Amino acid sequence: MPTPTKGPRLGGSPTHERMMLNNLAAQLFEHKQIKTTVTKAKRLRPVAERMITNAKKGDLAARRRVLGQISDKSIVHELFTSIAETMAERPGGYTRITKIGPRPGDNAPMAVIELVLEPYSPKQATVKEAEQATAAAAAPAEETPVEAEVVDEAPAEDAAVEADAVEADAETAEESSEAAEEK
Structure with a gap:
């Protein structure tokens, strides 16, 4: 006691x-x-x-x-x-x-x-988690340029598709305006 x-x-x-x-x-x-x-x-x-x-x-x-x-x-x-x-x-x-x-x-x-x-999380577990998080953050950083290139190509293709769609809309609008003038 x-x-x-x-x-x-x-x-x-x-x-x-x-x-x-x-x-x-x-x-x-x-x-x-x-x-x-x-x-x-x-x-x-x-x-x-x-x-x-x-x-x-x-x-x-x-x-x-x-x-x-x-x-x-x-x-x-x-x-x-x-x-x-x-x-x-x-x-x-x-x-x-x-x-x-x-x-x-x-x-x-x-x-x-x-x-x-x-x-409760002991300090060693906290340190290991921090090291794993750092390693995980470093690994995607190495992969990001590759993904960035893929991502960069995709918007270029999308832009081309969007440009074609805008041209097609413009042509459709011209045709409809010519048809309206003919009447």
């Missing part, structure tokens, strides 16, 4: 602080994000991430450990089924804290702490 923090605690006694953080963690897992003070969010982050790490293990001992902290079985079930599956590939950093403006009543600094539910 981690050493209690020195100095003033969030709720007075260490037991009250631990219970408050467990309740905040339960609300975080239920609603996927909560708005609280920056201090509580910073203290909540390791508690919530430890619970998610236990949920990723998925065994009975881990479930009992989390049930010792969160008494609501439906939230624990959601944590072990949906949240743990979402975080399976992520090695850590399951939560994100975003600071927002101060609270109107007492001007306390507020923050939103939320679960990071976006799919």
Whole structure:
């Protein structure tokens, strides 16, 4: 168990602080994000991430450990089924804290702490994708002049066909005007 923090605690006694953080963690897992003070969010982050790490293990001992902290079985079930599956590939950093403006009543600094539910892509995969994209961009660049020549020929043929069509229309118009003059 981690050493209690020195100095003033969030709720007075260490037991009250631990219970408050467990309740905040339960609300975080239920609603996927909560708005609280920056201090509580910073203290909540390791508690919530430890619970998610236990949920990723998925065994009975881990479930009992989390049930010792969160008494609501439906939230624990959601944590072990949906949240743990979402975080399976992520090695850590399951939560994100975003600071927002101060609270109107007492001007306390507020923050939103939320679960990071976006799919995880490791840096190596990102680098490989970037290299593949660069290679793919370079390969069509080599082929583009060939395609450009083909594309250049096609409009020339189309222009010739269009010119013939314009001449045929002009001839048809002349014939119709001559026929109208004869009448």
